Amino acid sequence: MASGKAKTEKIMTSREKILAAVKESQPELTPLPNLDLFYQNIDTPEQNLTNFISIVERIGAKVYQVQDYPQVMNQLKEDFDLAGKRVVSAVRELDAMVDEYKGSNNHELADVELMILPTHFAVAENGACWVNDELYQERLLPFIPQHLAFILKKENIVPTLHQAYELIADKSYGFGAFIAGPSKTADIEQSLVLGAHCPRSLRIFVMNLSF
Amino acid sequence: MKVIHRAERAKVFNEDEKRVDWHDETLWFVRHKRDIATHGILEWGQLREAGSQIKNHTLSNLNQYLQDFEKNAIANVAVIHWAADAKEHNDIVLELLKKNQITDMVKSKSMLKEKCHLNPFLEKNGIGVIDSDLGERIVQLAGESPSHIVLPCIHKKKEEIGELFHIHLGTPKGNADPQLLTEAARQSLRDTFLTRRAALTGVNFAVAETGEFVVCTNEGNADMGAHLADIHIASMGIEKLIPKRKHLGIFLRLLTRSATGQPITTYSSHFAKPATGKELHIILVDNGRTRQLSRPDFRNSLKCIRCSACFNTCPVYLRSGGHSYESVISGPIGSILSPNWDMKEHADLPFASSLCGSCSNVCPVKIDIHEQL
Numbered sequence: 001m002a003s004g005k006a007k008t009e010k011i012m013t014s015r016e017k018i019l020a021a022v023k024e025s026q027p028e029l030t031p032l033p034n035l036d037l038f039y040q041n042i043d044t045p046e047q048n049l050t051n052f053i054s055i056v057e058r059i060g061a062k063v064y065q066v067q068d069y070p071q072v073m074n075q076l077k078e079d080f081d082l083a084g085k086r087v088v089s090a091v092r093e094l095d096a097m098v099d100e101y102k103g104s105n106n107h108e109l110a111d112v113e114l115m116i117l118p119t120h121f122a123v124a125e126n127g128a129c130w131v132n133d134e135l136y137q138e139r140l141l142p143f144i145p146q147h148l149a150f151i152l153k154k155e156n157i158v159p160t161l162h163q164a165y166e167l168i169a170d171k172s173y174g175f176g177a178f179i180a181g182p183s184k185t186a187d188i189e190q191s192l193v194l195g196a197h198c199p200r201s202l203r204i205f206v207m208n209l210s211f
Numbered sequence: 212m213k214v215i216h217r218a219e220r221a222k223v224f225n226e227d228e229k230r231v232d233w234h235d236e237t238l239w240f241v242r243h244k245r246d247i248a249t250h251g252i253l254e255w256g257q258l259r260e261a262g263s264q265i266k267n268h269t270l271s272n273l274n275q276y277l278q279d280f281e282k283n284a285i286a287n288v289a290v291i292h293w294a295a296d297a298k299e300h301n302d303i304v305l306e307l308l309k310k311n312q313i314t315d316m317v318k319s320k321s322m323l324k325e326k327c328h329l330n331p332f333l334e335k336n337g338i339g340v341i342d343s344d345l346g347e348r349i350v351q352l353a354g355e356s357p358s359h360i361v362l363p364c365i366h367k368k369k370e371e372i373g374e375l376f377h378i379h380l381g382t383p384k385g386n387a388d389p390q391l392l393t394e395a396a397r398q399s400l401r402d403t404f405l406t407r408r409a410a411l412t413g414v415n416f417a418v419a420e421t422g423e424f425v426v427c428t429n430e431g432n433a434d435m436g437a438h439l440a441d442i443h444i445a446s447m448g449i450e451k452l453i454p455k456r457k458h459l460g461i462f463l464r465l466l467t468r469s470a471t472g473q474p475i476t477t478y479s480s481h482f483a484k485p486a487t488g489k490e491l492h493i494i495l496v497d498n499g500r501t502r503q504l505s506r507p508d509f510r511n512s513l514k515c516i517r518c519s520a521c522f523n524t525c526p527v528y529l530r531s532g533g534h535s536y537e538s539v540i541s542g543p544i545g546s547i548l549s550p551n552w553d554m555k556e557h558a559d560l561p562f563a564s565s566l567c568g569s570c571s572n573v574c575p576v577k578i579d580i581h582e583q584l
Contacts, residue, residue, distance in 0.1 A: 015293040018449065018497045023274040025505035030271045032454065033264040035461070037257060055474060106439065107405055125464075126474035132481075139486055140438040143431050143478075161460040161475075169457055174287075174484035178463070180475050183431040187346035187362065189369045190237050191389035196345060197397060197404070198431030198478075 039166070041159040048124040048157040049206070055127035059181035060194050061202040065154075069093045072205045076114065076149060079203070085113035090136035091151055106140040115145035115199075121156035122204070123164045123178070129204065130164060132176030139175045148182070148199035154208045217559050221531035224366075234366065235529040241362075242523040244472025245573065252468070261461050263577035266514035269452055270504065276419040276452045277495065283422025287484045289491040296498050297327035303494055304329065304411070304444060305336055311442060313409045315339040317400075319426070319433035320347055321413030322360055322517060323446050323496055326539045326552070329411075341403050343432035345396050352379050358533030360540060361470050361519040366532050400432070410436030414447035414493075415516070416462055420455045423483035424493065427466065427476040434480055445482070446494045449501075450513040462516060465575035469518040503551045509583055512547045514576045521570035521580055527563050536560060543570040543580045 012020070043051070053063045064075055073094070076082070088109070089098040094116060101109070117136065119129040129150050133139055142148055158164050168176070183198030194200055225231055249255045269276055281291050294300035300323075308316065316333075318324065318340055330340045330351075342351045346363035350356060352375050357363030364372070373387035380395045412433045417424040424445060426433045437443040453462065467473045485491035504510050522528050522542035533541040538549040538557055546564060549557040561584045570580040 013293070014295040014299060014497075017295055018293055018495070018501060019274055019277060021497070021501035022277065022449065022504065025501050025510075026273050027271050027507070027510065030264070030267045032268045033261045035261060035457075037254065038261070038460070059473070059477075110401075110405055123475075128475050128479070133486075137487070140434075143434045143438060161464050162457070165457040165460040172483075173481070174486065176481040176483075177434070178475060178479040179477065180479075181477050183477055184429050185345045185393060186429075186471075187344070187349065187364055188372055188389040188392055190241070190362070190365075191369075193390050193393040195397065196393065196430035196432070197343070197400060197435050 035162070038160070038162040041163065043124070043159045045155060045157065048159055049154065051124040051159070052122055052127060052157050055125065056181070056204060059127050060184065061127065061181045061204060063204050063206055065206045065208060067208055069097075072116070072149070072151065073097050075205070076116070076203070080114060080147065082114065086111050087114045087116070088112050088141075088145070089116040090141060091116055091118050101136070101138060101141065106138055106144075109140060109144045112145040114147045114149065115141055116149045116151070117142055119150045119152050121158060121164065121167060122152050123161055124157055125160045126180055128178035128180035130168065130176065130178055132171070132173040134171075134173060142177070142179055143198045145199055147201045149203045149205060151205050151207060154206050217531075217535050217537070217563055220537060221535040224532040224535055225530070230368065231530055234532060238365065238523045238529050241471060242520070242573070245469055245520055245523065248468040248472040248474065252464070258461060258465055259575055259577050262465050262575055263514065265453060265458050265461060266576050269454060270450070270510060270513055273449065273452065273504070276454060277449060279419040280417055280422055280452055281495075283420065284493055285422070287422045289422065289485065289493055292492060292494045294494050294496045294498070300327050300446060300494055300496050300498065301329055301332045305333065305338070307442065307444060307492060308333075308338055308409055311408070313338070313442070315341075315407055316409040316411060317341050317343050317403050317407040317436045317440070318411040319413065319428065319436055320344045320363075321411065321446055322539055323413060323448055323498075324411065325357065327496075327498065341400070341407075343400055343403065343436055344428070345393065345430060348396060348400065349375065356534070356539070358541065359519060359522060360517055360542075366534060404435040404439050407436065408440055409442045409444065410440035411444045411446070412437055414445050414451050415466070416453055416459060417447055417451045418454075418456050418459065419452050421483060423456070423481050424451075425459060425463075426480050426482065427463075427478065429473075429477045431478050434478055437482070438486070440489075442490045442492065443482070443485070444492045444494065446496060448496050448498070466516055466518050469520040469573065469575040499552050503548075509547060509551065511578050512544060512583060514578055515544050515548070516576060518575055520573040520575065524569040524573050526565055526567065526569070531563070536563065543584065544578070547580065547583045
């Protein structure tokens with residue numbers, strides 16, 4: 001019955017309308033491509049490290065190779081005048097040296113000068129480090145400080161994003177991010193400026209714990 | 212009513228020949244950086260092919276993937292909304308803000324929200340909106356619209372931005388130093404991020420398998436907004452879906468190399484669940500997309516990942532500027548997408564082409580742009 005049909009259409013929600021229109025319009029099913037070739041990478045860990053360092057330096061960050069945590073702190077004290085400045089960390093091994101963030105209102109982080117954070121792993125081809133809320137609950141930590149330092153274990157560098165997503169394929173997280181270099185913009189006449197809204201600098205401490 | 216054609220608007224842009232030369236050369240340089248970045252990837256051809264096929268497959272099974280995404284996002288405690296058109300999208304945003312008594316919010320880049328004319332709508336309803344991407348903030352202060360989807364104020368000279376910031380942000384008169392101007396915007400927007408309870412963002416990719424979505428920025432403005440606010444509202448076109456998380460590996464490798472020649476954006480943020488005590492809303496928007504999907508000759512344009520490589524290589528775009536298209540998405544891909552939204556208003560856009568095919572050659576998902584034109 002025509003009027004009945006009109007009535008049904010009228011009470012269709014946007015969800016139903018969109019899903020029906022998509023079903024009606026979508027073309028015949030095509031297959032997903034085979035992606036095997038992207039996982040065939042034979043770069044050695046040493047090559048991954050070399051590639052990672054060269055990309056990181058190109059995107060405006062800095063790499064230090066260190067053996068232990070006191071070395072991290074010494075380097076940071078050398079690089080920054082931290083007197084009277086707030087330094088916060090989420091690295092357990094640094095607990096004795098730096099405040100750990102335990103707050104619940106993240107607006108309190110607005111005055112952090114330097115943040116020191118652990119990372120899960122890094123990607124050689126683009127210089128990115130992967131972090132998620134399994135490492136620390138507060139998502140804002142890597143974004144709000146003036147300067148950021150990451151700790152990365154030397155053996156945790158994968159060649160490309162394909163291997164990176166293999167590592168996190170089945171992980172459950174609320175939030176995660178690849179972070180590559182300091183915050184930047186080139187919106188004014190394409191002049192590159194570091195420190196748009198987030199950290200003005202990024203240091204990555206590559207830890208070689210095998211010694 | 213006198214209809215002003217694209218060619219006439221391009222004439223306005225061409226009145227300042229020096230500026231046109233600068234625009235042309237600067238964007239061509241971005242194109243050149245794209246070439247260097249892509250030539251460094253031996254399997255670039257296969258990556259493009261994979262990206263293209265994944266997008267084809269997704270469009271061919273979109274009905275199922277939309278339902279999968281919805282189910283998984285709800286399991287993540289995100290709230291899903293569906294909007295058939297711009298009006299419904301804007302109404303949903305307004306209602307969420309009203310419900311939470313929010314009168315000011317911060318927004319990161321979203322072509323979809325631009326297309327929905329969200330800012331003027333919210334302002335008319337008493338909601339203050341601040342754009343947080345530096346380029347978008349600049350055009351917002353100037354009362355203009357973005358002229359490029361990745362580089363919103365590429366049509367502006369630094370002296371004009373200096374003057375704008377002098378008036379609005381109190382920077383010294385006559386100072387056009389990009390470092391100083393960026394710092395002034397940083398200080399001013401930091402205050403915005405810390406005082407807004409709602410943040411709006413766009414979406415680069417959404418994963419059906421997990422219900423998460425990814426937002427890519429270099430500035431970190433989407434993250435500053437979203438993590439400091441109580442409510443995060445993300446709007447996405449229904450074509451932003453991809454089937455699996457691992458497919459992000461393909462698209463994140465393609466996107467920024469094609470856009471600016473960077474290996475990846477500074478921030479590729481994966482939002483799956485709201486943070487404790489906060490809300491995460493996702494609005495799935497049609498607004499003409501199902502119509503585009505029903506047209507076999509044009510549905511390919513829905514594969515677009517908004518990298519803007521086709522802008523930076525287009526001889527017509529480079530010498531006529533984004534504003535001449537008078538459409539939110541300009542350039543070659545905009546010339547296909549816009550007439551679908553409004554055939555009459557954008558009837559002459561497909562003629563803004565030399566049919567040289569350079570756009571199709573650089574497209575990371577192999578859209579046959581010049582053939583569609």
